[in-house]
Amino acid sequence: MASKADQTIGASDQNWDQFAPNDTRRRILMEASALFRRHGYRATSTRQIAAAVGIRQPSLFHHFAxxxxxxEALFSLSLDNAVVVAERTANASGSAAARLHDYLVWDLETLLSLPLSLSELYSSDILRAPELAHWAAKLESLYLALEKLVRQGIEAGEFVATDPVLIRILIANVTIAHIQYADERPDRDPKKLARDGARFVLAGLSNMQSAHLDELISGTRSRTVSGQT
Amino acid sequence: MASKADQTIGASDQNWDQFAPNDTRRRILMEASALFRRHGYRATSTRQIAAAVGIRQPSLFHHFAxxxxxxEALFSLSLDNAVVVAERTANASGSAAARLHDYLVWDLETLLSLPLSLSELYSSDILRAPELAHWAAKLESLYLALEKLVRQGIEAGEFVATDPVLIRILIANVTIAHIQYADERPDRDPKKLARDGARFVLAGLSNMQSAHLDELISGTRSRTVSGQT
Incomplete structure (x- = not known):
């Protein structure tokens, strides 16, 4: 069943599934992201990346200018679909708590399943660089969609009455916390981390008793938030 | 009532209360932190800081080398006491959930009451710089104390059984979220933000029903975690 949003996702520039396991581009992205995390983006050279992949610099430049x-390919892989899914989630109907929960499970599982180290992208000041303004704006769109969704939950009495901006900043930082943890412990199960992470946010935000929260969470399997499947 | 820990706190190099309202050092720290947040630490010059304060560079260097x-004075103001209080909290007895709650209320209220913009210190990659290794180590001590406290709560069945490292990363990022929010909205009440922030973390971590959580939180006023009072 291909909805309009599915097609938008399908049109994304970068999708991890498009790479074959030994695709050189895949290996470049993995090694580069690990080096960015270890030394910082600015302190990493294309020479180091090529060496880590085991190719020469001209080969690297054949794949990335x-x-x-x-x-930018790393931002695309981790952000393009998230914006589409967040906006669709904010524009859908039904319980805002259930929608936020399902979005978070999908987003965390997607991010934590990528064999990439994303800490440097989202917990440094890299997005301050003028040449990355396009990605800063994209992240801002994601934040606006989340604020809209949170506002719906507050208006419906599902969430505590707090500034939606504060809640959006909390959600962003809880997501970053999971990215940092997954970078430190890549052996952890992304599905379990995603479920626990979504539960942490919902328990903190919701006005619900925990029994109702459990009920809401157990309904996840019967709902779909992702356009990926 | 001056405990040993109180004296340790009193011995801290930097304490915001030591400054008179028009103290030049106080104004330098305020303006510098705002510039660091807006432009980044590396992109800010002492010339810009002096201009923002309305003094000449030689006067600035009279106060800071x-x-x-x-x-480093900003790290000292925001971190020295937190390490002392976190370590004392982790070594105290009684409910770990209550102790973590009270620590978070104290730490958030202390940080959010400072008229300083601390985002750049804690949400950039600045602590990666070798010359700041001392402060990275200090933050690491704080993290170890929090992990110890969280482990006690897990062993006592008060917290969900998750890796204490993940919970520590979550707590650090929720604290950073509040710092970022307070930098954006300096008019917000630090006391209310601190109470709500501590509740967010405890609700997310705890195995408790919300009625028990409310009971635990309402006991805050009769307990003391701070050596500041």
Whole structure:
């Protein structure tokens, strides 16, 4: 069943599933993201990335025009679909708590399943760089969709009455916390982390008794938030 | 009632209360932190800081040897007491949930009451710099104390059984979220933000029903976690 949003997702520039396991581009993205995390984006050179992949620099430039193109591919992989799904979630109907929960499970599982180290992208000040303004704006769109969804939950009395901006910042930082943890412990189960992470946010935000929260969460399997499946 | 820990706190290099309202050092720290947040630490010059304060550079250097000394004073103001209080809290007895709650209320209220913009200190990659290794180690001590406290709560069945490292990363990022929000909205009440922030974390972590959580939280006023009073 291909909805309009599915097609939008399908049209995304970068999708991890498009790479074959030994695709050189895949290996470049993995090694580059690990180096960015370890040394910082600015302190990492394309020479180091090529060496980590085991190729020569000209081969690297055959796949990516420069270091920035690698960084932008990482932003695309981790952000393009999230914006589409968040906006669709905010524009859907039904319980805002259930929708936020399902969005978070989907987003966390998607991010934590990527064999990439994303800490440097989302917990440094890299998005301050003028040449990345496009990605800063994309992240801002995601934040606006989340604020809209949170506002619906507050108006419906499902969430505590707090500034939606504060809640959006909390959600962003809880997501970043999971990215940092997954970078430190890549052996952890993304599905379990995603479920626990979504529950942490919902328990903190919701006005519900925990029995009602459990009921809401157990309904997840019968709902779909993702356009990926 | 001056305990040993109170004396340790009193011995801290930097304490915001030591400054008179028009103290030049106080104004330098306020303006510098705002510039660090807006432009980043590396992109801010001592010339810009002096101009923002309305003094000449030689006067600035009379108070702080260089830009790094200003940054270190900001780390000292926001971190020295937190490490002492976190370690004392982890070594105390009684409910770990109650102790973590009271620590978070104290830490958030202390941080959010400072008229400083602390985002750049804790949500950039600034602590990666070798010359700041001392402060990275200090933050690490704080994290170890929090992990110890969380482990006690898990063993006592008060917290969900998750990796204490993940919970520590979550607590750090929820604290950073509040710092970012307070930098955006400096007019908000630090006391209310601190209470709500501590409740968010405890609700997310705890195995308790919300009625028990309310009971635990309402006991806050009769307990003391701070050596500041």
């Amino acid at each position: 420069n270091k920035q193109a690698i960084l | 260089n830009k790094q000394a200003i940054l």
